[in-house]
Amino acid sequence: MSNQDETPENRLRKELPDEVPSAASEAAPEAPEAGSGLTGRQRLAKGLWPPRVTRAQLIVALLLFGLGFGLAVQVASNSDGDDALRGARQEDLVRILDELDDRTQRLEDEKQGLEKQRDELENSSNQAEEARRQTVEKERQLGILAGTVAAQGPGITVTIGDTKGTVEADMLLDAIQELRAAGAEAIQVNGVRVVAGTYLTDSEGSVSVDGNKINAPYRFKVIGKPQDLEPALNIPGGVVQTLEKEQATVTVERSDKIVVDALRAAERPDYARSSSR
Structure with a gap:
């Protein structure tokens, strides 16, 4: 084929050297990043387990567990008591109220008795102190009359x-x-x-x-x-x-x-x- 038959594109391809592969393409492909193939949920689970718990965190957790358990028991107890009262008959409720009134009266009587004993003890103490004072004064007066004291x-x-x-x-x-x-x-x-x-x-x-x-x-x-x-x-x-x-x-x-x-x-x-x- 004559030179006239060559197109400008073919001439340009002959004049340019063959493409040199780049260094990046010749280098070995990098290893994929660890975990790059994991999903977000899998990465979260991997960060949480196995758990890394300190001693202070463990103590706080135990305390919180105990507090929650106590509250739950108290609530359950109150609920049981309320349920028992709610389901009681009118006669039972009247009897419970009477028992509470009797107990309140007994406590009030006991309180008054203790207060009376306290007052008696205070008066007794004051009377004893006054008796001692009068005894000392009488002894001094008798001592003067008897000449035993100056x-x-x-x-x-x-x-x-x-x-x-x-x-x-x-x-x-x-x-x-x-x-x-x-x-x-x-x-x-x-x-x-x-x-x-x-x-x-x-x-x-x-x-x-x-x-x-x-x-x-x-x-x-x-x-x-x-x-x-x-x-x-x-x-x-x-x-x-x-x-x-x-x-x-x-x-x-x-x-x-x-x-x-x-x-x-x-x-x-x-x-x-x-x-x-």
Whole structure:
């Protein structure tokens, strides 16, 4: 065939070299991606199983299970109770209501009884405390009268001077009696406590109080109301005038605080006993 018979297309094919295969086509085909052939549901199931559970998640799951179980039991119990009441007869419902009323009344009575016991215990405690307080106060008062405890308070100090030695025991006893009659609550003479059973005697130119010899000047420390004690000694023909006739000197001083601290030993009676039971 002549060159004239060649078409332009054939000439172009002869001039161009044969196609060179590309490197990408010569290379081995890549392996398909793992799982690329799985569906979405299969991939989800593969991610969830086998499960990866931690210890904390397991504990929470158990707690939630227990809570749900308890709620279910409670609901079932309430449902059973409601069903039982719903299906009960009218007579049964009336009986149940009566039992509930009786139980409520018993509980109310028990509550009132407990409250009454509480009030009684509180009153008993208060009464016991008041009794103890009164006992302590009574013991203190009796101790002052018996001379077993010290005392202090307003009163007077009486000093009797006897330079001539003419003051006798009966004169001092008269002074004590006048002071007692005027309301003296505690008396002390030259360091000797004067009590209900006190006695005075003459002893070799001086005076003895309950067997304790004392010498002039005789000093009385008296607790009581000064406005009553001092006038009782100064009445006409009283203690002061009698002593002054015997050439003794008498001075009386009022004070807001007199301390009587001479004590007597507590004595137990030989025969007398308390009659209280």
